Amino acid sequence: MTDSSNPAESKRESLISELAEDIVQDAATIAEPDEDRLEQVDEMTAEARRRLSFEVSVLLNEAVTKLSPGRAYEERKETPQRTFQRFGVNFRLQHALMFVSVIILIITGMPLKFPELAISKFIIIDLLGGLQNSTLIHRVGAVGLIIVGVWHLFYITFSRDGRRDFFLMMPRPKDIKNFFQTLLYFFGRRPSPPKFGRFSFIEKFDYWAVYWGMVIMIGSGLIMWFKEWFPKYLFDIGREAHSDEGLLATLAIVIWHFYNVHFNPDVFPMSWVWWHGKLTEDEMKHHHPLEYAEIMESQSARIVEEKLKVADTEEATE
Ligand code: HEM
Incomplete structure (x- = not known):
């Protein structure tokens, strides 16, 4: 046929x-x-x-x-390769605590925003045993998120890796250029996508969306939690902001973040970098070619230096 x-x-x-x-x-x-x-x-x-x-x-x-690059890439992915440590254990633990807390917060928060839905009644009444339990669990998740927020501030202030990554996360004019280059590539007007360093504009957007989202969610959540300390109008503003930003955060995670780390054909079904923190040589070349080139350059410079040192000592002993 x-x-x-x-x-x-x-x-x-x-x-x-x-x-x-x-x-x-x-x-x-x-x-x-x-x-x-x-x-x-x-x-x-x-x-x-x-x-x-x-x-x-x-x-x-x-x-x-x-001729198919995807196929060749898939085949090369199967063969054992040299790996590069992208995220250290400190950062991975922050991420793990954050996603556990956020999942709890979404599951216990969304049913309050949409109480008329059958699934909301199922979650609050059947699954969690009533409103009192669900609001208590929401507060447990909130404490988890607050711990992550404070932990991350310490990390980007006092740890060398944290300071470096925070600096590299700063938006730059190159990100705007990369954004338009990516669009041109998607519309077939460019033969290849732009080359990224340690963080692409997509990853920077992801990071800053979470950063901003956490400030709003924690700020407005605390106002609602300790409402007796605040005037009524602040409570109303806080509730509105919390409710809307909560929905926005949920949609951003489910659509944007899940696409980038789960459904994108390059990483489907999931990128495991959050677990072991490592990328293979091919993944480095494919996703972060400029960072890969920098690492290679500094490694070869180090090798040359070491060889020169050995030559010097040999000369001195002769
Ligand atoms: C990703 C994070 C979060 C999401 C998605 C989320 C979501 C929500 C939603 C949708 C509501 C219902 C609002 C409404 O009535 O329309 C809510 C209520 C509430 N949230 Fe959050 N929330 C998050 C984080 C937090 C944090 C960090 C705190 C505390 C610091 C907090 C404290 C509260 C409080 C006190 C309420 C009022 C209901 C209650 O007493 O449980 N939330 N949340």
Whole structure:
């Protein structure tokens, strides 16, 4: 069965027909058109078609395999490679506490925003045993998120890795350029996507959205939690901000973040970097080529320095 809607398939078909026709014409000029000979020509045509069909299929398969970067990338991913430590244990623990807290906060927060939904009643009443429990669990998640917020501030102030990453997370004019270059690439106006360093504009956006979101959610959450300390109008503003930003944060996580770290074909079903903190050499070249080049450059400079030192000591001992 052939699929005529497939352009590669119809191209293959027309190629076969053309070649078969050529052969038939050649054969006809040689052969006298009597009954027996015509039958022979028909047989030859069928045989030629069969052989050509096979050869063209093999050639097309080979071409697709060799020319498809995705396939080659997938194959290389299977082979053991050198790894690069992208995130240290401190950062990974922050991330783990944050996602556990945020999942708890979403599950216990969203049913309060949409109480009329059947799933909200199921979560609050059947799953958590009532409103009192669910608001208590929301506060447990909130404490987790506050701990992450304070921990992260200490991390970006007092740890070397934290200070470096915070500095590299700062938005720069290059990010705007990269954004438009990515759009051009998506619309087929650029042969390749822009090259990123340690953090792409997408990762920076992700980080700052969470940063901003945490300030709003913790600030407005505390106002609601300790409402007796604040005037009524601040409580109303806090509740509105909390409710809307909570929905925005949930959608950003489910749509934006999940696409980048789960559903993007490059990482599907999940990037494990949050767990072991490592990237393979191919992943580094593919996602962070400029950082990879920097690391390679500094490593080769170090090797040259070491070799020069050895040469110096050898010279001195001679
Ligand atoms: C990702 C983080 C969070 C999400 C998605 C979230 C979501 C929500 C939502 C949707 C509501 C219902 C608002 C409404 O009535 O329309 C709510 C209520 C509430 N949230 Fe959050 N929240 C988060 C973080 C926090 C934090 C950090 C705190 C405390 C510091 C907090 C404290 C509260 C309080 C006190 C309420 C009022 C209901 C209650 O007493 O439990 N939330 N939250």
